[in-house]
Amino acid sequence: MTNPKPLRVGMVGYAFMGAAHSHAWRTAPRFFDLPLAPQLAAVAGRDPERVAAAASKLGWESTETDWHRLIERDDIDLIDICTPGDTHAEIAIAALEAGKHVLCEKPLANSVAEAERMTAAADAAAARGVASMCGFSYRRTPALSLAKRLVDSGALGTIRHVRAQYLQDWLTDENAPLTWRLDKAKSGSGSLGDIGAHIIDAAQWVTGQSITGVSALLETFVKERPVGGDFVGLGGHGGTEGPKGPVTVDDAAIFSARFDGGARAAGAGSAGAIGVFEATRFALGRKNAMRLELNGSKASLAFDFEDMNSLWYYDAAEEPNAGFRRIQVTEPQHPYTGHWWPVGHGLGYEHAFTHQVVDLVEAIAAGKQPAPSFADALQVQRVLEAVETSAADESRWTKV
Numbered sequence: 594m595t596n597p598k599p600l601r602v603g604m605v606g607y608a609f610m611g612a613a614h615s616h617a618w619r620t621a622p623r624f625f626d627l628p629l630a631p632q633l634a635a636v637a638g639r640d641p642e643r644v645a646a647a648a649s650k651l652g653w654e655s656t657e658t659d660w661h662r663l664i665e666r667d668d669i670d671l672i673d674i675c676t677p678g679d680t681h682a683e684i685a686i687a688a689l690e691a692g693k694h695v696l697c698e699k700p701l702a703n704s705v706a707e708a709e710r711m712t713a714a715a716d717a718a719a720a721r722g723v724a725s726m727c728g729f730s731y732r733r734t735p736a737l738s739l740a741k742r743l744v745d746s747g748a749l750g751t752i753r754h755v756r757a758q759y760l761q762d763w764l765t766d767e768n769a770p771l772t773w774r775l776d777k778a779k780s781g782s783g784s785l786g787d788i789g790a791h792i793i794d795a796a797q798w799v800t801g802q803s804i805t806g807v808s809a810l811l812e813t814f815v816k817e818r819p820v821g822g823d824f825v826g827l828g829g830h831g832g833t834e835g836p837k838g839p840v841t842v843d844d845a846a847i848f849s850a851r852f853d854g855g856a857r858a859a860g861a862g863s864a865g866a867i868g869v870f871e872a873t874r875f876a877l878g879r880k881n882a883m884r885l886e887l888n889g890s891k892a893s894l895a896f897d898f899e900d901m902n903s904l905w906y907y908d909a910a911e912e913p914n915a916g917f918r919r920i921q922v923t924e925p926q927h928p929y930t931g932h933w934w935p936v937g938h939g940l941g942y943e944h945a946f947t948h949q950v951v952d953l954v955e956a957i958a959a960g961k962q963p964a965p966s967f968a969d970a971l972q973v974q975r976v977l978e979a980v981e982t983s984a985a986d987e988s989r990w991t992k993v
């Protein structure tokens with residue numbers, strides 16, 4: 594589209610997610626023909642020097658040291674929330690009530706109560722044509738989008754098993770410093786909400802089924818960590834001396850789940866799938882292994898983010914010569930891939946954020962609500978809370 598209207602973005606926060614979102618706002622109009630032109634209008638952060646440095650590094654036109662200013666400015670159309678979960682509700686509700694579109698990082702909030710208030714504000718704003726989206730970015734890796742297409746086509750038949758893991762290992766070193774992701778007041782929970790939320794959303798979205806119940810176990814392997822210390826990326830190494838502080842969140846979460854069978858299957862009367870979930874930051878050697886395997890009555894599929902351009906597929910119709918075969922998800926007919934490189938060249942972690950921006954901008958231009966909505970993210974929040982409730986109830990353990 595020639596000379597599309599600008600979509601002026603104000604981003605709150607500029608760390609890892611802020612960098613990924615900035616890349617997406619800059620890159621999307623260069624690879625996709627967007628109906629609106631994203632403009633990196635302003636970035637907000639409390640420290641004036643650091644936010645100024647972030648603005649020049651990430652390409653933002655102006656800075657604010659108070660996020661309220663972004664909401665007051667009439668030259669900002671959309672608020673992009675890239676902060677820890679303890680500020681999501683306050684910022685999102687203020688932005689929506691001011692008529693600003695909102696993209697909010699996951700998990701939506703630090704509690705169901707907050708997520709419900711945010712969803713109510715989003716529904717009220719939607720009636721005034723204001724869009725809201727939660728940043729479950731993995732939906733937009735081409736292979737997981739292809740997985741959803743295959744499930745929706747009926748190719749897998751009745752889904753019986755969901756097997757989901759999100760394995761990282763950046764906390765295996767007990768001297769890794771105490772950072773905000775380990776502080777319940779800031780992050781709401783540990784691996785459960787940070788990476789467990791991703792596999793809960795992905796499993797529900799790809800299968801089209803919602804989780805109705807869980808049985809769970811949470812563990813904190815390292816109870817206290819060095820305070821401060823150089824925080825390099827997600828891991829880093831704090832000093833072995835010096836003061837230590839308490840870890841107030843889970844290091845690992847495992848749970849089983851029942852699904853509702855989905856809207857489609859409800860008519861067919863088939864039972865919902867059963868699932869096994871694992872989220873941990875102590876899977877030594879696994880760096881960012883976000884995995885999903887579905888076993889259906891006609892076919893199975895398996896995805897591992899550490900091989901993110903592949904989708905493994907088993908089709909019972911090919912028996913006795915069936916086997917898990919690798920689909921290289923780089924064909925122009927596959928989701929999003931036609932906008933990038935020739936077949937076989939592959940995409941990376943940052944492309945899902947660009948695709949997230951593309952779908953958000955297209956929804957806003959069409960006057961539609963993007964997915965995942967705050968209501969979708971509220972469902973994830975309800976699962977997170979159910980896992981914590983289940984894990985806290987020791988009575989259900991059967992001693993061996």
Ligand code: SOE
Nearest residue numbers: 609699761787788791827881
């Ligand atoms: C850390 O676990 C983290 O940065 C998550 O917070 C992100 O959501 C995920 O995409 C990568 O890992």
